[in-house]
Amino acid sequence: MPPRLNIAGVGRSIAIRMRPQALVHQSKVIHATSRRCYADDKKPSSGIDPDFVGIGHVSEEAAEISESTGEMAPDMSQGTPVQEILKRDGDMDQAPEVIKKEEASEKSASNNENTTFAHLLAMGQMRNIAAGGHGADEVQLEGLIYELPELPIASDLNLKHRYDPVIEQVTNLIMQHGKKSVAQRNMAYILNHLRTAPPPTPSAARPLLPGASPASELPLDPVAYLTLAIDSVAPLIRIRAQKGAAGGGAALQIPIPLGVRQRRRTAVQWIIDTISKRKARGSGRGLFAQRFAEELVAIVEGRSGAWDRRTLIHKTGTSARANLNFRGFARKF
Template sequence: MPPRLNLLTSTRSIPYRPKVQAQWLARPTTRAAPWQSRAYSDSKDPPSADRSKRIESQPLPHISEEAAKIAEITGTQGPDVNKGTPVEEVVKGDKEAEKKLPKVMQDALKSKANSPPKGSRSYSTTTTPIGGNGGGNGGGLDMGLVGFNPPFTTPETPGLKFGMPTLPLPKDGHVKHRYDPVVDQVTNLLMRHGKKSIAQRDMALILQHLRTSPIPTINPSRPLLPGAPPPSHLPLNPILYLTLAIDSVAPLMRIRSQKGAAGGGVALQIPVPLGQRQRRRAAVQWILSAASKRRNRGSGKGSFAQRVAEELVSVVEGRSSVWDRRNGVHKLGVSARANVVLPRKR
């Protein structure tokens, strides 16, 4: 059966990107059911229809019934009148018609979940990672899940000494990428005077501290990345804990000061977007400088590592000053966004 009305052309005015959901988001699994209600309770004609005997004074029938009648006359198949008319669908996108809807429907339209909550920004201050490091759980944060399905084995090929490798190749198969990228990067940033083994020891101590510290309480005003696991999962997966803390405070842009561009000796501040690795680097530098200002509690080798770990915990709990720093950069970036020079389109 063809659709009752050819409404698709009007409802598809909003651009729709059929992008694969790369990340797990806590969304309700039930989808909104199609509109099933009728505008009136009875299947018969509306009561106003039989007030007058004259055809021209009778009110117009309902839009679906009219379409059905026209279809009957022209001999084509019209909409099924037994199913009622989806008024929302008809008026969708038509501002004039929406204004004239009954108040109930207008309220329902206003309270639709797709409109942002009051007081929220019209722009996003977070990004979702694209593609990347996910092995088996489809990009985004590496939840550290262990796959218990046996890997796909290629059939035996005669003539091979060791057989074909099992697919997919393991994440840590390459010697240069065998460790987690975040852990690798933070280790290198922890390194002083080229002493990598000391940095690696510090990294291990940081992860151990994250693993033994109590479950963090998330500050709702300082939300973590969307798609983050519940806080009770974090201590058992310290690498995820670390990644989440760093990615949550990572700035989206840096401010480049262009000398002489503004005139009058003032530097023009231009926001420049950062790549994922650059964003992480900025966040880690902030966290390390905040950690070095903390009060030193222990002595000996692990004291800096411990302060870094405490700073990471306070980032996740929303207490850290790094958040203010990130927000400051974003604020400056928003106020200077007019200075962004986009390439001219032809």
């Protein structure tokens, strides 16, 4: 019988080979950039948890802030001056006399270098007062070719936003085939119709937005008239039908709040739906606009069918408000 001790097997029990598990583990190391997800920063992280990193010293903090705001950053190659640390901690009264003096001289110097328009204006006003005039007198500024515009600049002075936002949105909504100038002509017609039509008589059953000017004053402010009509009839919510969520294949109705532009858009769509079903009484190119304007008057007077649509949506939304908690189907894996 041969001995059970096998010399060849000895080597197997001595741990001189590399552990295969360790090898496998090393091969799993992947470069950080290849694991970057869409929402991650572009720079690879330093590997340190950002929550555990403290705020840098004053200059570093300032540098970080200025990087995010886009301002001039302090020179990081130099150290942080003591003055800044003292200023941050509010310990300036304990600072040495030299630093205190330097601080005072800096303050007076910075006042002279301030050259914003507001400062120039204020200085000019001061000069006016010193000369015996009033602060509100016209300020003479040197070095300007044209005089300063009146501040703040009016919102409709911008070339790209020269019309009222409601006018702009409704014009775009009544545009067909990309013909904006036709839509603008229609818009002008609508506003002119509102100006010349007799003042509306609002109905008590369909209250308009509170705070609007009285009906007799509306025609002379056609933009406010249009805005009032559209905003009053605009729904606050829309109903989303979630398929199959109510069980048994039935749709679950979920009320979704609308933003102000979405609300106005819905109202204008309702108006367009209504008038496209109505027959024109005349001929010519202003007829769409005329029907649109008449529908606006009908809304303010509470005659329009758009009110029923609004009521229906709000009623559905109220009854379906229990479904607001619906957060979508759970994932099945």
